[in-house]
Amino acid sequence: MHEISIAESVLQIIEDTARAEGYARVKVVWLEIGQLAGVEAESLRFCFDVVARDSIALDARLEIIETAGLGWCMECACNRVVTSRYEPCPDCGSFRMEVTGGDEMRVRELEVE
Amino acid sequence: MCTTCGCGKGQTLVGGRRPGGGHAFARQHKPGKELRYRAPEEGVIRAPVRAPALFPDTLDFGAGPAGTHAPGMSQTRMVKIERDILAKNNDYADENRRYFSSRGIFALNLVSSPGSGKTTLLVKTITALNGMQPLAVIEGDQQTDNDAARIRATGAPALQINTGKGCHLDAHMVGQAMGRLALKNDSLLLIENVGNLVCPAGFDLGEAHKVVMFSVTEGEDKPLKYPDMFRAADLMLLSKCDLLPHLDFDADLAMANARRVNPDIQVIRVSATSGEGLDEWLEWIKAGCRLCSIARVHP
Structure with a gap:
């Protein structure tokens, strides 16, 4: 359900940019979705297909680039790759990890004509 | 070619x-x-x-x-x-936040799974504040006006947002609701989100804090199952604590799990039925209200 809102926001960004850049059709949409963003890629693809009907993004392909989750360990004072929000630091085992990356969701690029 | x-x-x-x-x-x-x-x-x-x-x-x-x-x-x-996919929502949230800070309004976004006792606790909270603190409530549900009606019965102004098929409130909905509530300066705004531990975590409404409610009739591992929400919240209310003697629920384990996801989360054990923890919760609210009104006078 949440992915529908995200898909609608993606389409809105595409349509806003279409007005500024002057293109009539979108062929590929490159999204950057962090591993910790809480978005299910398959569900997002499904929702995007639904919301993109009757739009300039009809039949556009979604390319989802998954970015790694990063956490700052307050004990080791350095960045570590994490795959979930409750994971301890792989080095010292502390749970005092502050997520510093991999929670973003961005439209990175479009292939248009 | x-x-x-x-x-x-x-x-x-x-x-x-x-x-x-x-x-x-x-x-x-x-x-x-x-x-x-x-x-x-x-x-x-x-x-x-x-x-x-x-x-x-x-x-x-x-x-x-x-x-x-x-x-x-x-x-x-x-x-x-x-471009950030949630940029539009975040712009609306920033607008709401500016509105709140210019009027000294302390806004809370209450989130939980359905049935953890948000509305019951709100009714108790409003009754306990006994008109000492100007406040308003925004209720979010997919359907019905039931929750807003329960709040209005206490005498507090409440506006219901029905999200239809939507699973969360967004900042634009809240902005529109605020316009219709005529919020007073230095007031408290309680926003009860749609009962859902997933989606509301990603949508900033411009609130000062997300408050996550977690009832003791749920599993102790809920913070681990829905880490985004417990990470986004600043305060966790462990609700229905009057039922603890009748359950196998390990409250300490539940709190440890919440702190595992969010080491800085504050926890208050409450019960709307027995009144346990209500004073601490009210003090937390009043402290937030005081800070917001001081910030309005001395920005």
Whole structure:
């Protein structure tokens, strides 16, 4: 359900940019979705297909680039790759990890004509 | 036909061989593989073709379907966007936040799974504040006006947002609701989100804090199952604590799990039925209200 809102926001960004850049059709949409963003890629693809009907993004392909989750360990004072929000630091085992990356969701690029 | 040099279909060679299906599109190739084009009368020219650029600071003209770029020639093109998908919601949330801070309003976003006792606790809270603190409530549910009606019965102004098929409130909905509530300066705004531990975590409403409710009739591992929400919240209310003697629920384990996801989360054990923890919860609210009104007078 949440992915529908995200898909609608993606389409809105595409349509806003279409007005500024002057293109009539979108062929590929490159999204950057962090591993910790809480978005299910398959569900997002499904929702995007639904919301993109009757739009300039009809039949556009979604390319989802998954970015790694990063956490700052307050004990080791350095960045570590994490795959979930409750994971301890792989080095010292502390749970005092502050997520510093991999929670973003961005439209990175479009292939248009 | 090649859009750059005009070479025909069938002249394209991949690694010296003809590819199976027509002109080779850049995206069908893995990075590092090369295509060979035979330009008219000049023999073979090696033309490396790359996959579309994956690096943000690269403007890759070789990434179009033609695998190359010629000025003025029509081909599909790449448009750099680099926009946060939730940017629009965040803009509305910032607008709400400015509105709150200019009026000294302390706004809380209450989130939980359905049935953890948000509305019951709100009714108790409003009754306990006993008109000492100006406040208003925004209720979010998919359907019905039931919750807003329960709040209005206490005498407090309440507005119901029905999200229809939506699973969360967004900042634009809240902004529209605020306009209709005529919020007072230095007041408390309680926003009860749609009962859902997933989606509301991602949608900033402009609130000062997310407050997550977690009832003891749920599992102790809820913070681990829905970490985004417990991470986004600043305060956790462990609700229905009057039931603890009748359950196997390990409250300490539940709190430890919440702190595992969010080491800085504050926890208050409450019960709307027995009144346990209500004083601490009310003090927490009053402290927030005081800070907001001080910030309005001395920005």
